[in-house]
Amino acid sequence: QVQLVESGGGLVQAGGSLGLSCAASGRTLSGYYMGWFRQAPGKEREFVASRWSDGNAVYADSVKGRFTISRDNAKNTVHLQMDNLKPGDMAVYYCAAGVLGGTDSRSYHYWGQGTQVTVSS
Numbered sequence: 001q002v003q004l005v006e007s008g009g010g011l012v013q014a015g016g017s018l019g020l021s022c023a024a025s026g027r028t029l030s031g032y033y034m035g036w037f038r039q040a041p042g043k044e045r046e047f048v049a050s051r052w053s054d055g056n057a058v059y060a061d062s063v064k065g066r067f068t069i070s071r072d073n074a075k076n077t078v079h080l081q082m083d084n085l086k087p088g089d090m091a092v093y094y095c096a097a098g099v100l101g102g103t104d105s106r107s108y109h110y111w112g113q114g115t116q117v118t119v120s121s
Contacts, residue, residue, distance in 0.1 A: 002024055002029075003028050004023070004096070009117045010095075011119075012085055017084070018117060021079070023075075033072060033099070033108075034078040035050035036078075036095055038091035040092075045105050048057075048080070059084070065084065066085075088119075094113075095111075096109075
C-alpha cells in the first residue's frame with residue numbers, strides 16, 4: 001500500500017505561481033509512474049501531468065509550458081510547479097501513483113486526498 005499526502009494548495013491571483021508537493025509513505029516511488037490530476041466543481045477529473053522516475057514527463061495541452069512535474073526519489077516526493085496560473089486552473093489537485101501510468105485516471109491505483117488551488121481573477 002502507498003499512502004500519498006498533498007500539500008501546498010492555496011489562493012493565488014491569475015498570473016501567479018504556486019508549488020504543490022506530494023509525500024509518499026509505505027513504499028518507495030521509484031517503481032511507479034506518478035501523476036497529477038485535478039477536478040473542478042461540476043467537472044470530470046482531468047489529467048494534468050505524469051512522470052516516470054527516469055525523468056520522462058507528459059503534460060496535458062492545457063498546462064504545457066506553464067506547469068512542471070518533478071520527482072525527488074531520495075525524499076520520496078513528487079512536485080508540481082504551476083506558473084502563470086489561470087482561473088481555469090482552479091480545482092482540487094490530486095497526486096496519484098500507478099504501475100501503468102498514462103493519462104487515464106483509471107490507470108492509477110493510489111491517490112492522495114487532494115489540495116485546493118484557488119485562482120482569483
